Amino acid sequence: MAKVLAVNISEKKGVPKKAIEKGYFELNHGLCGDAHAGSWHRQVSLLGNESIEKIRKAGLLDVEVGRFAENITTEGIILHELPIGTKLRIGETVMEITQIGKECHGGGCAIKRTVGDCVMPREGVFAKVLKPGWVKAGDEIEIIKEE
Numbered sequence: 274m275a276k277v278l279a280v281n282i283s284e285k286k287g288v289p290k291k292a293i294e295k296g297y298f299e300l301n302h303g304l305c306g307d308a309h310a311g312s313w314h315r316q317v318s319l320l321g322n323e324s325i326e327k328i329r330k331a332g333l334l335d336v337e338v339g340r341f342a343e344n345i346t347t348e349g350i351i352l353h354e355l356p357i358g359t360k361l362r363i364g365e366t367v368m369e370i371t372q373i374g375k376e377c378h379g380g381g382c383a384i385k386r387t388v389g390d391c392v393m394p395r396e397g398v399f400a401k402v403l404k405p406g407w408v409k410a411g412d413e414i415e416i417i418k419e420e
Contacts, residue, residue: 275350281339295409365406
């Protein structure tokens, strides 16, 4: 079963996010109170724990959830293999994948400079909120099959 490991937030851009008990994801906006939320195609960022494990195996053992500035840390689903347009039911919300990967700022983040690699540019996924609601650690993630 795919599930949410953590919901993460930051008030400023360019800093790791901190895990919170639960977060409210607003329609066409993203996580309320998060610096990256807004009316654009990258309202919510998601990263699988499977991707984070790759960095741990590369030598950076103290990588915690939110370190890659992801709003939702997942487990049990390979997010970057899902096609753009895939709809996910996450907690009370419905989100649609709008982008896979991104360019790093200024030649790479601190993680890339430390271990020589970062998974977010290849395996991070971005989504927009189609149905608002609360998301918390432990919530199930379901791929919505189109009729």
